[in-house]
Amino acid sequence: MTRIQKVAELAGVxxxxxxxxxxxxxxxxxxxxxxVERAARDLGYVVSATASSLxxxxxxxxxxxxxxxxxxxxxxxxxxxxxxxxxxGYDVTLYHCEPNRLDDPDGADNPRRSRLFADxxxxxxxxxxxxxxxxLTAAERTSLxxxxxxxxxxxxxxxxxxxxxxxxxxxxHTAMSHLxxxxxxxxxxxxxxxxxxxxxxVPLLRRQGYEASLVDAGLxxxxxxxxxxxxxxxxxxxxxxxxxGAGEPPTALFAASDELAIGAHAAIRDRGLRxxxxxxxxxxxxxxxxxxxxxxxxxxxxxxxxAAAARELLKELEPTSPHxxxxxxxxxxxxERRSTARARD
Amino acid sequence: MTRIQKVAELAGVxxxxxxxxxxxxxxxxxxxxxxVERAARDLGYVVSATASSLxxxxxxxxxxxxxxxxxxxxxxxxxxxxxxxxxxGYDVTLYHCEPNRLDDPDGADNPRRSRLFADxxxxxxxxxxxxxxxxLTAAERTSLxxxxxxxxxxxxxxxxxxxxxxxxxxxxHTAMSHLxxxxxxxxxxxxxxxxxxxxxxVPLLRRQGYEASLVDAGLxxxxxxxxxxxxxxxxxxxxxxxxxGAGEPPTALFAASDELAIGAHAAIRDRGLRxxxxxxxxxxxxxxxxxxxxxxxxxxxxxxxxAAAARELLKELEPTSPHxxxxxxxxxxxxERRSTARARD
DNA sequence: CTGAAAGCGCTAACAC
DNA sequence: GTGTTAGCGCTTTCAG
Numbered sequence: 001m002t003r004i005q006k007v008a009e010l011a012g013v014x015x016x017x018x019x020x021x022x023x024x025x026x027x028x029x030x031x032x033x034x035x036v037e038r039a040a041r042d043l044g045y046v047v048s049a050t051a052s053s054l055x056x057x058x059x060x061x062x063x064x065x066x067x068x069x070x071x072x073x074x075x076x077x078x079x080x081x082x083x084x085x086x087x088x089g090y091d092v093t094l095y096h097c098e099p100n101r102l103d104d105p106d107g108a109d110n111p112r113r114s115r116l117f118a119d120x121x122x123x124x125x126x127x128x129x130x131x132x133x134x135x136l137t138a139a140e141r142t143s144l145x146x147x148x149x150x151x152x153x154x155x156x157x158x159x160x161x162x163x164x165x166x167x168x169x170x171x172x173h174t175a176m177s178h179l180x181x182x183x184x185x186x187x188x189x190x191x192x193x194x195x196x197x198x199x200x201x202v203p204l205l206r207r208q209g210y211e212a213s214l215v216d217a218g219l220x221x222x223x224x225x226x227x228x229x230x231x232x233x234x235x236x237x238x239x240x241x242x243x244x245g246a247g248e249p250p251t252a253l254f255a256a257s258d259e260l261a262i263g264a265h266a267a268i269r270d271r272g273l274r275x276x277x278x279x280x281x282x283x284x285x286x287x288x289x290x291x292x293x294x295x296x297x298x299x300x301x302x303x304x305x306x307a308a309a310a311r312e313l314l315k316e317l318e319p320t321s322p323h324x325x326x327x328x329x330x331x332x333x334x335x336e337r338r339s340t341a342r343a344r345d
Numbered sequence: 346m347t348r349i350q351k352v353a354e355l356a357g358v359x360x361x362x363x364x365x366x367x368x369x370x371x372x373x374x375x376x377x378x379x380x381v382e383r384a385a386r387d388l389g390y391v392v393s394a395t396a397s398s399l400x401x402x403x404x405x406x407x408x409x410x411x412x413x414x415x416x417x418x419x420x421x422x423x424x425x426x427x428x429x430x431x432x433x434g435y436d437v438t439l440y441h442c443e444p445n446r447l448d449d450p451d452g453a454d455n456p457r458r459s460r461l462f463a464d465x466x467x468x469x470x471x472x473x474x475x476x477x478x479x480x481l482t483a484a485e486r487t488s489l490x491x492x493x494x495x496x497x498x499x500x501x502x503x504x505x506x507x508x509x510x511x512x513x514x515x516x517x518h519t520a521m522s523h524l525x526x527x528x529x530x531x532x533x534x535x536x537x538x539x540x541x542x543x544x545x546x547v548p549l550l551r552r553q554g555y556e557a558s559l560v561d562a563g564l565x566x567x568x569x570x571x572x573x574x575x576x577x578x579x580x581x582x583x584x585x586x587x588x589x590g591a592g593e594p595p596t597a598l599f600a601a602s603d604e605l606a607i608g609a610h611a612a613i614r615d616r617g618l619r620x621x622x623x624x625x626x627x628x629x630x631x632x633x634x635x636x637x638x639x640x641x642x643x644x645x646x647x648x649x650x651x652a653a654a655a656r657e658l659l660k661e662l663e664p665t666s667p668h669x670x671x672x673x674x675x676x677x678x679x680x681e682r683r684s685t686a687r688a689r690d
Numbered sequence: 691c692t693g694a695a696a697g698c699g700c701t702a703a704c705a706c
Numbered sequence: 707g708t709g710t711t712a713g714c715g716c717t718t719t720c721a722g
Binding site for chain 3: 023
């Protein structure tokens with residue numbers, strides 16, 4: 001492969017000047033820059049990332065760490081971050097952090113995860129890290145701090161780490177307001193639980209939002225109208241079935257995610273009920289699949305969340321460039337579709 | 346950060362020996378190795394990936410290039426490859442290769458993609474590449490060859506690149522055989538098209554398999570029973586609706602993917618038809634979502650496909666380790682669920 | 691089996 | 707604005 005020396009020779013300058021010109025440093029005369037760029041192009045020269053990293057201490061590479069590599073929310077957030085980072089000239093190295101099982105909260109028996117924090121993440125390959133919806137143990141946090149590189153956590157506030165998180169209470173409130181404004185008073189809650197990493201953060205906030213909205217509206221909290229499940233379509237089916245079969249049925253269902261809502265959708269129809277005539281249904285996320293079923297949702301723009309996390313990280317990596325100092329807001333919004341309608345009198 | 350020198354001092358050996366010991370080279374006495382490992386552990390030393398790369402020429406890093414970063418099939422294949430690679434001690438950097446639009450087949454107006462092939466991929470950051478379901482232009486192939494690193498293509502045979510691909514003809518044949526054995530004679534085809542990169546490879550093979558099966562069974566090919574759509578749920582809905590509304594309706598539908606099948610499922614039910622009593626339905630892929638709807642499918646194990654591609658690449662990266670020389674088979678299989686049943690007489 | 695020494699390809703002071 | 711000169715932190719001949 002062509003090295004910098006060749007380019008220097010062809011352009012008739014020193015390697016230092018080639019380096020400066022190609023890095024876009026200001027201290028290069030236009031004429032020289034032009035000659036260097038031509039020489040580089042003619043030779044098909046591209047700098048060696050490793051050599052550049054070693055010499056400069058900057059990798060132009062950031063790591064994204066995710067608990068799941070093929071679930072919609074995670075990969076969509078990742079894609080958002082990826083685009084911002086590559087547009088800024090960074091490469092992205094993807095790390096998989098296996099969730100700890102509930103019966104092994106410290107990951108004593110999670111070798112892949114141990115290796116990640118003991119080795120992979122410490123190899124100095126990245127300039128910074130984005131951790132998507134991941135809960136770390138104290139030891140892991142210590143390990144991360146040891147590398148002395150910026151870390152941004154997305155959707156999981158944790159001690160000592162800059163975090164971006166959507167306002168889950170407000171999201172739940174928005175969903176409930178929509179239902180309440182349509183005149184519903186018996187509203188069921190298909191809640192989600194996260195069966196790993198002992199993390200009840202998001203599910204808890206959404207449930208709290210549900211209950212608070214009910215109380216604010218002067219309505220009672222009926223335990224028979226609430227049921228939890230994993231954040232999966234199957235879970236939503238079962239939880240909704242249970243709610244619909246117990247006591248006086250609700251006229252509306254609020255599901256803590258779109259996947260749960262899709263499951264609830266099937267459960268409602270399987271009981272011979274119509275949507276929205278008999279039961280209104282709303283979810284959370286913005287999963288395109290919900291659109292196919294006409295399910296009203298609160299879109300939380302996971303791609304934008306990933307992009308925001310990436311921008312936040314870039315801000316720390318390149319303090320020189322001017323960035324808005326304002327706190328990051330992760331927006332969300334109601335998307336009305338045909339699964340919600342006025343309650344019948 | 347601790348450097349190799351510190352470890353050498355603590356262990357009372359030279360840096361060369363530390364390097365050898367930690368790399369697992371055989372030419373180190375057990376006693377020395379032991380001392381070095383202890384010293385490294387005590388100091389929390391982890392080698393710098395960049396320094397090691399520069400000195401050795403090996404990155405222990407492979408690139409995965411994908412046209413979509415958040416679609417189930419792609420991310421599932423990626424996850425399969427990721428696991429094999431990280432288990433082998435490699436990091437994975439993820440590249441996004443934007444598909445070329447049909448009105449710009451050479452990507453003249455696709456700056457992100459141009460940059461990928463002109464820069465990112467040439468920075469010598471990786472030891473090899475896995476390209477998932479991606480069609481390259483001649484120029485891109487040339488560019489790739491220039492870097493002189495092994496490349497494995499998954500599910501897209503192309504000139505000059507080692508490729509792994511599932512037998513799409515056989516898959517279609519298996520699906521059709523299932524339907525035919527159930528006594529169906531009017532079978533519709535919800536076909537997929539790929540509206541980018543001018544690539545009609547997979548859709549074409551699946552359609553050919555459909556037609557060939559019909560011919561083999563002595564049945565006629567009825568154009569009214571075939572309709573193409575994008576590989577999306579929406580597309581499946583529309584295509585199925587059209588088939589069900591034209592001429593004498595089929596008693597079974599074969600969809601070229603599970604997403605198409607899910608759309609078809611909704612279309613069938615929306616016309617007041619029952620599954621499988623009125624219409625049988627089969628898809629392709631193994632998408633877990635199809636399971637929720639009870640849709641029979643041909644599972645093609647995308648995770649295993651990704652893993653196979655990764656193993657194939659490792660074989661080229663580490664010719665020393667013993668590997669089976671046998672050609673790679675990508676298996677698939679019929680998964681019967683409740684969407685298919687005997688045709689009524 | 692181990693050490694000394696020469697780079698890997700580039701960048702960053704420091705001169706001029 | 708540009709060249710010279712040290713390294714960045716590690717691996718790898720080459721000796722012994």
